[in-house]
Amino acid sequence: MIDVARKAGVSRATAARALGGYGRVSAATIAVVRTAAEEVGYRPNELARSMITGRTRTIGVVISDIENQFFTRVLRGASDVVRDHGYDLLLANTDEDAVAERQMVRVMNGKQVEGLIVCPVDPDEVDHLAETLSAGRPVVLIDRTVTALQLDSVGVDNRRATHDAVSRLISRGHRRIGIISGVQPRFLARALRQESSEPAPGETPSEGRLVGYCQGLREAGLGVDEALVVDGGFHSDQARQAARDLLSIPDRPTALLTTDSLLTISALQAIRNLGLKCPQEVSLLGFDDADWASLVEPPITVISQPAYEIGARAAEFLLARIADGGAASQTVQLPTTLIERGSVATIGPA
Amino acid sequence: MIDVARKAGVSRATAARALGGYGRVSAATIAVVRTAAEEVGYRPNELARSMITGRTRTIGVVISDIENQFFTRVLRGASDVVRDHGYDLLLANTDEDAVAERQMVRVMNGKQVEGLIVCPVDPDEVDHLAETLSAGRPVVLIDRTVTALQLDSVGVDNRRATHDAVSRLISRGHRRIGIISGVQPRFLARALRQESSEPAPGETPSEGRLVGYCQGLREAGLGVDEALVVDGGFHSDQARQAARDLLSIPDRPTALLTTDSLLTISALQAIRNLGLKCPQEVSLLGFDDADWASLVEPPITVISQPAYEIGARAAEFLLARIADGGAASQTVQLPTTLIERGSVATIGPA
DNA sequence: TTCCTCAGTGAGATCGTTCTCGCAACGTGC
């Protein structure tokens, strides 16, 4: 930059003004400085620029599993939106590790990101997010929410989604409906007490989906059979075993609900391993419309989340807050859609 | 930081030394400064730190399609490795747009990344990469290579992979083998002239795979029938149509090779739409082991790329170069593996 | 002419760190 100024025969200040496009500079000077910059091969140092302007045009994204298609689609949505506004993404993958999440958020704050999009691992551990906020940087949550902080969040209405799905299964004649979800069995008691269709603060998507399942059954006057509610955990082995167990009980469910795509795969594999016919012997209704869902036999009926939209909206919220700060925090629940394919059978009246 | 120094009753320099862990400070002072920092809630500004040290501990990743499972796995590999070395990732998605790629690389350079992992859109357009290099920042290529620059690159031996796949099909009795790839038909003439098993500089993966296909046929003394080589393009509609056309010619191929997972999906759909039985009437052999490949009926036999490894190795190369600069550029080709499942039939001797 | 405004410019402060230097205090060896 000092070379550019010398070559153009002006002061550093003027050269900077000409290239940075701020302050007052004559058109003639701009031209001279521009060509000088060209010759010298000048590349601005955004770090130095950021130091003084306080703007890095970088936003941090912290997600739990980058290999999950749901998150990559969210990421794509966010990426497209921020790019349109001249921002870049600093990416971190937590792998569901709360300690790692804290550390990554801290590092991002150190790097002066202007805001954070986070899918928090633990709804109750929010010190790092509170810190971010108190540093004047907005935080937008995706997919999940937290208890102790009032934050913008973008997700779906999990209770409604599974509630509707259960209702649909019931209308198709199903009475014994199993659910494989990623929640501890002891949560079931609490789920059964939930009356509201509003999600509880800090409720995980899995929990919300279990609640919706209970509510759907109750609405139809059916009870919740605890034997039909199983924990699929986080790994496919565990999920497959859970599905196999559930399908091996004497009074087997006629339909299975799975609360994420990994569980859906595992359930499908279990069904096949047991030699059961889907949907004739067991119906399957999954969460998330992965690309393979329409490819397998039978094509899977799913509850589809607008993942791209979630990412895009989250980014828009964040940018809006970066722009004008204020405004009360808002929780947006985007609509899910039930995509009927071939994995749900109609059962004649018993 | 100035507050911390005041609170601790030392100079800014000493406070900085105590917290930054450099220079000489007494243990007692460190303790005092630490607690002062704690009370004040001091968070270091990495930007300022980077300004003077010249190290940002950030590396840029530029890929073409973040929603492609191959790239997300590559990304995961790179992410894990750089994280272990205390680095972060700045991510950009080009969507196969060369102009966007140039701009993103420039921005990343502006943000002073310490190096770049790039999957370049155009092998001949490398000005932005040359600029990066001349700024003293290493560049490692993944999946693809470029013509005009000597750069580290990590990928697979595409010629060998399809060559072997074709040989396998031939050993299973196939003679008419079709290929759906993402290359212009006019490239075929050039592909046919390739003798070497070494990839040509700037050759795209699709092109390399087509060359390997030709070489595999030639090795078995079979000619390449131009009617069996079709361009699947980049979109699923076009790919499906291409597959449908190929399977509708009078002397239909008995086996189909597809050079990426999108093309494999499209081919599978076309096979089903035409009411053909796989593998009895048409065998299918795809590239890339997506999660659905083992789930569909029949499970697809694929050439699997070590995507995670590619990302991890690329990151390791980059970090090594950041650490000591020199060393001649190296091209690493990781081994592919042919995973046999159920989509390839054995044909009896005609 | 005189005064005022304002476009264009340069000098120097500034952002928040690290780095370079100099200085004082403290052994230690002779």
Added chain:
DNA sequence: GCACGTTGCGAGAACGATCTCACTGAGGAA
């Protein structure tokens, strides 16, 4: 007691940009 290395610390420069302010000269109004 003197020279010397070492430890601990502070003052100020440095990184590369932007921002503030004061200055000059041109143009317009009285």
